[in-house]
Amino acid sequence: MSLFLNILIDGVAYGMILFMISVGLSVTMGLMRVINLAHGGFAMVGGVVAHVLMSEAGIGYVPAALLGIVATVALAWPLERLIYRRIYGFGDLQQVLATIGLTFLMIATVNRLQGSSLLALPLPTVLAQSVDLGFRTLPLHRVIVIGVGAVVIVGLWLLIERTRFGIKLRAAVDNRATAGAIGINTGLIYTATFCLGAGLAALGGILGAEMLPIEAYYPLRYMVLFLVVVAVGGMGSIGRSFLAALGLGLIETASRYLVPEFGTIFYFACIILFLALRPKGLWGRLA
Amino acid sequence: MKRTISGLSAAAMLLLGTSLGAQADTIKVGVVAPFSGPFALYGKQFQEAIQVYQAEHGTTAGEHEIEFIYKDSGGPNPDQARSLTQELLIKDRVDYLAGYVFTPNAMAVAPLLDQSETPLVIFNAATSAINAQSDYYLRTSYTLWQVSMPMAEWAYDQGIRSVVTAVSDYGPGIDAENAFVAAFQEAGGEIKDSIRMPMSTTDFTPFIQSIRDQAPDALFTFLPGGPPTFGFTKTYNENGLRDEGIMFLGTAETEESNLQAFGDAAIGLTTAYHYSADHDSDLNRAFIAKNTEMHPDSVTNWATIGAYDGTHLIYEMVEAAGTDGPAAIEAAKGLEWESPRGPLVMDPETRTVVQNVYIREVERDEESGLLVNREKGVIATVGDLGWGK
Amino acid sequence: MTRLMRIPFAVEALLIALLVIAFFAFPYNLAFVTRILIMVLFVLSIDLVLGFAGIATLGQAALYGTGAYAAGLFAVHVTAAPLPGLLIGMVAGAALAFLSGLVLLRTKGLTLIMLTIAVAQICQEVANKARDVTGGADGLRGIRMEPVLGLFEFDFIGITAYWYVAIVVFIVFLALKRLAAAPLGLSLRGIHESPERMLAIGAPVYRRQVLAYTLGGGIAGIAGALAAQVTQLVSLEVYSFTLSAEALIMLILGGTGRLWGAIVGVVLFMTVHHVAASADPYNWLFFIGFMVLGVVFFLPGGMIRLPQALLRLGRQR
Numbered sequence: 001m002s003l004f005l006n007i008l009i010d011g012v013a014y015g016m017i018l019f020m021i022s023v024g025l026s027v028t029m030g031l032m033r034v035i036n037l038a039h040g041g042f043a044m045v046g047g048v049v050a051h052v053l054m055s056e057a058g059i060g061y062v063p064a065a066l067l068g069i070v071a072t073v074a075l076a077w078p079l080e081r082l083i084y085r086r087i088y089g090f091g092d093l094q095q096v097l098a099t100i101g102l103t104f105l106m107i108a109t110v111n112r113l114q115g116s117s118l119l120a121l122p123l124p125t126v127l128a129q130s131v132d133l134g135f136r137t138l139p140l141h142r143v144i145v146i147g148v149g150a151v152v153i154v155g156l157w158l159l160i161e162r163t164r165f166g167i168k169l170r171a172a173v174d175n176r177a178t179a180g181a182i183g184i185n186t187g188l189i190y191t192a193t194f195c196l197g198a199g200l201a202a203l204g205g206i207l208g209a210e211m212l213p214i215e216a217y218y219p220l221r222y223m224v225l226f227l228v229v230v231a232v233g234g235m236g237s238i239g240r241s242f243l244a245a246l247g248l249g250l251i252e253t254a255s256r257y258l259v260p261e262f263g264t265i266f267y268f269a270c271i272i273l274f275l276a277l278r279p280k281g282l283w284g285r286l287a
Numbered sequence: 288m289k290r291t292i293s294g295l296s297a298a299a300m301l302l303l304g305t306s307l308g309a310q311a312d313t314i315k316v317g318v319v320a321p322f323s324g325p326f327a328l329y330g331k332q333f334q335e336a337i338q339v340y341q342a343e344h345g346t347t348a349g350e351h352e353i354e355f356i357y358k359d360s361g362g363p364n365p366d367q368a369r370s371l372t373q374e375l376l377i378k379d380r381v382d383y384l385a386g387y388v389f390t391p392n393a394m395a396v397a398p399l400l401d402q403s404e405t406p407l408v409i410f411n412a413a414t415s416a417i418n419a420q421s422d423y424y425l426r427t428s429y430t431l432w433q434v435s436m437p438m439a440e441w442a443y444d445q446g447i448r449s450v451v452t453a454v455s456d457y458g459p460g461i462d463a464e465n466a467f468v469a470a471f472q473e474a475g476g477e478i479k480d481s482i483r484m485p486m487s488t489t490d491f492t493p494f495i496q497s498i499r500d501q502a503p504d505a506l507f508t509f510l511p512g513g514p515p516t517f518g519f520t521k522t523y524n525e526n527g528l529r530d531e532g533i534m535f536l537g538t539a540e541t542e543e544s545n546l547q548a549f550g551d552a553a554i555g556l557t558t559a560y561h562y563s564a565d566h567d568s569d570l571n572r573a574f575i576a577k578n579t580e581m582h583p584d585s586v587t588n589w590a591t592i593g594a595y596d597g598t599h600l601i602y603e604m605v606e607a608a609g610t611d612g613p614a615a616i617e618a619a620k621g622l623e624w625e626s627p628r629g630p631l632v633m634d635p636e637t638r639t640v641v642q643n644v645y646i647r648e649v650e651r652d653e654e655s656g657l658l659v660n661r662e663k664g665v666i667a668t669v670g671d672l673g674w675g676k
Numbered sequence: 677m678t679r680l681m682r683i684p685f686a687v688e689a690l691l692i693a694l695l696v697i698a699f700f701a702f703p704y705n706l707a708f709v710t711r712i713l714i715m716v717l718f719v720l721s722i723d724l725v726l727g728f729a730g731i732a733t734l735g736q737a738a739l740y741g742t743g744a745y746a747a748g749l750f751a752v753h754v755t756a757a758p759l760p761g762l763l764i765g766m767v768a769g770a771a772l773a774f775l776s777g778l779v780l781l782r783t784k785g786l787t788l789i790m791l792t793i794a795v796a797q798i799c800q801e802v803a804n805k806a807r808d809v810t811g812g813a814d815g816l817r818g819i820r821m822e823p824v825l826g827l828f829e830f831d832f833i834g835i836t837a838y839w840y841v842a843i844v845v846f847i848v849f850l851a852l853k854r855l856a857a858a859p860l861g862l863s864l865r866g867i868h869e870s871p872e873r874m875l876a877i878g879a880p881v882y883r884r885q886v887l888a889y890t891l892g893g894g895i896a897g898i899a900g901a902l903a904a905q906v907t908q909l910v911s912l913e914v915y916s917f918t919l920s921a922e923a924l925i926m927l928i929l930g931g932t933g934r935l936w937g938a939i940v941g942v943v944l945f946m947t948v949h950h951v952a953a954s955a956d957p958y959n960w961l962f963f964i965g966f967m968v969l970g971v972v973f974f975l976p977g978g979m980i981r982l983p984q985a986l987l988r989l990g991r992q993r
Contacts, residue, residue, distance in 0.1 A: 101968030108961035120548035231790035256493035322957030370707035378704030391815035391911035458813035
């Protein structure tokens with residue numbers, strides 16, 4: 001029984017972190033149909049800025065995290081205007097190549113400025129505690145991640161389904177030409193959505209840094225991890241991405257409790273089984 | 288040992304031989320290490336250590352000028368390591384090789400060493416079996432058995448009777464596990480469980496919870512440096528294992544280059560290792576002062592000391608034997624010297640240095656405010672305990 | 677290029693000339709040039725799968741690595757003769773491609789990409805777990821090859837290795853060129869451009885794709901086997917995601933769907949890497965990043981389109 005509870009609690013906590021760091025990718029890849037392999041790069045940029053602010057300017061965790069997200073958005077804005085705008089029109093392979101190229105440049109820049117060792121984001125003592133669940137403890141940090149994750153998913157749902165921005169976004173995504181013809185500034189909508197995706201990436205990078213520590217090669221190291229969530233969840237649906245992240249978190253955690261020796265094989269075998277049985281529910285544009 | 292050399296490679300050897308005779312005043316050393324990618328820090332540390340050694344001892348050994356040539360191997364990539372080594376031997380005509388961070392990279396060049404009779408000084412790769420592949424390997428780092436067995440013996444002496452081992456599921460992790468388990472059971476301790484954690488693990492909570500449920504006196508771990516070590520130690524702390532009295536035992540986990548990033552979570556972690564930058568000796572303080580003076584951003588760690596002592600070994604070999612590979616190996620065997628890490632002897636049989644293994648605990652230094660590995664005990668003159676296993 | 681193709685044996689002659697020139701131009705870098713050739717072969721296998729048959733993959737290393745381990749184990753345990761080892765590598769790569777292809781090729785897009793990645797990851801973990809057989813992370817050692825055909829011993833400089841690899845690559849290249857012009861190749865191109873249309877005219881799309889994937893697996897297996905025989909060691913990195921991804925980058929750089937594109941892309945990428953990494957290893961990724969972006973923005977069809985782009989530029993003036 002306690003094993004079952006352990007799997008449930010750790011699985012949900014881990015799944016929430018997976019969701020937080022890949023939801024930005026669901027936004028750019030799902031809504032805007034761009035294969036953005038540079039997603040991890042934006043997560044890293046947020047983390048690096050927060051690290052520098054904390055270690056060199058002595059700013060506290062929360063303001064540093066917020067400034068990190070702002071800085072990432074500030075970088076994403078011109079990148080979208082200058083580079084991504086042209087990438088939207090590319091074929092899939094060219095999108096892969098272009099965003100990989102951007103990823104390389106981000107890695108090289110961080111490597112040049114900060115070196116290749118780990119860049120810590122030390123939690124304030126208030127957050128570095130544990131919550132007592134009776135039969136075990138759970139780090140407070142994970143509770144916060146779960147809370148923020150819930151806020152993000154509700155916020156995104158409200159934004160897309162309940163605001164004028166959401167209506168315009170859905171119109172622009174469905175048919176850009178028509179949306180433009182009826183007076184929607186599709187360029188601005190795309191820029192804003194892209195920046196949203198980048199900001200979410202930065203948020204995820206910073207919140208997830210306790211588990212996936214920030215360093216120069218972060219975007220390449222975790223590329224597969226992010227892609228799995230989006231592939232299993234399918235494109236264009238924040239809700240399904242969320243379910244996929246939870247499911248994957250539970251599967252991985254269960255495999256580590258039950259069959260630690262064969263965890264990796266079990267995890268990927270599950271993914272193959274799932275994708276082989278349910279390929280239809282997923283986005284099929286790349287073919 | 289297979290020593291069949293075809294006509295063509297004999298010609299190459301001839302080419303090599305004549306060139307060496309002609310310019311015996313400069314002896315070249317090829318350093319193969321990662322200078323790019325996630326492991327680039329190794330290459331940087333090696334290069335800095337060599338520069339420090341040259342600044343202290345000049346660029347000549349005996350009558351010979353010594354020149355270092357650096358090649359970037361990237362990560363574990365035996366194809367690249369081998370072709371770069373070939374290039375160093377054929378094109379640059381080096382007489383000594385050095386560096387080699389990853390076991391497969393070092394293993395892949397064994398046939399080249401035998402054919403060209405070139406000594407290779409391993410600055411890092413820690414699998415015992417490498418040195419058995421060719422008589423031309425020498426090692427100034429350590430082997431996993433060399434530090435894991437003393438850890439187990441010390442733990443038993445401290446009254447620890449039950450341990451759960453949790454290692455990353457790959458060659459070095461399994462080496463460390465085997466060594467620790469063998470020594471701990473030999474001493475009379477109980478291994479409650481041996482967990483092997485997949486390399487791709489990012490969330491270590493399940494393993495930490497299992498360890499906690501088994502309530503051993505201590506856990507022993509081995510993980511690749513960087514993110515996995517970071518995640519594992521964080522999780523160990525967050526889940527209150529320390530408060531429950533489950534001691535953390537490790538080896539390379541608390542190495543200096545990433546230690547500060549761990550924060551207070553690292554305080555109290557106990558490891559057995561052959562070098563701590565905090566080692567209390569005048570030689571070590573002078574060495575670190577020189578390194579910091581020349582490279583202000585650099586953090587001295589075991590990679591630095593491995594390369595520093597390796598460079599010393601190369602200087603000694605050059606002085607004794609010049610370009611004669613087999614004679615250089617003979618000269619190296621049994622060589623004794625005092626290193627910043629303590630006294631060293633090049634074991635004639637295993638060709639890995641016999642050295643002190645220190646038991647250290649992470650503390651926050653009162654003066655500098657930085658985390659350091661403070662030495663709490665020493666197990667003197669340990670050889671490669673994994674030889675032949 | 678197209679005009680050149682019409683002259684009989686022009687391509688063959690050009691290739692042979694290039695191989696001979698490379699041999700004499702880089703006598704001290706033969707080992708590196710040999711690695712480039714093996715990579716060309718590997719990228720050609722992706723070109724067949726992706727460029728011709730339109731199967732998106734980021735897990736081609738699964739097939740390369742299986743070929744490498746098969747050839748390595750064969751050399752250690754059965755016979756160290758190189759050619760039978762190549763055959764074994766090819767069969768192993770093709771077999772894995774066939775079996776996994778049966779499942780994989782029912783999907784497309786990101787799902788397919790993810791599945792190819794998953795297969796490679798599983799292979800890597802299996803090789804890691806089977807430490808007694810494969811040597812795990814320490815690498816599979818003890819591969820000592822016999823002379824090629826019993827005549828040409830693998831030498832220290834790598835002359836035999838170079839010609840051995842060069843001839844294999846040459847033969848495979850010609851075979852692929854034939855294939856591209858044959859009915860199967862044309863049908864694959866049709867599937868790539870419009871699977872629906874090919875289905876409508878009654879082409880067995882799925883079976884053709886499985887066939888193409890199996891052929892690609894065989895070629896990737898040969899490439900892996902060559903690497904194992906030349907390096908005399910196989911490590912877990914043969915299955916790495918990075919290898920699949922870098923090879924894909926090289927192919928897109930050069931230009932997909934054209935055999936020469938694979939050659940141009942590999943030579944360009946590996947040379948820039950080699951030169952940049954020795955000039956400034958800490959920052960070589962900048963060079964690669966800018967090169968990749970430059971090609972994708974100014975030569976979307978890959979480097980292979982450079983002559984046409986220059987011609988167009990010349991005409992505009």
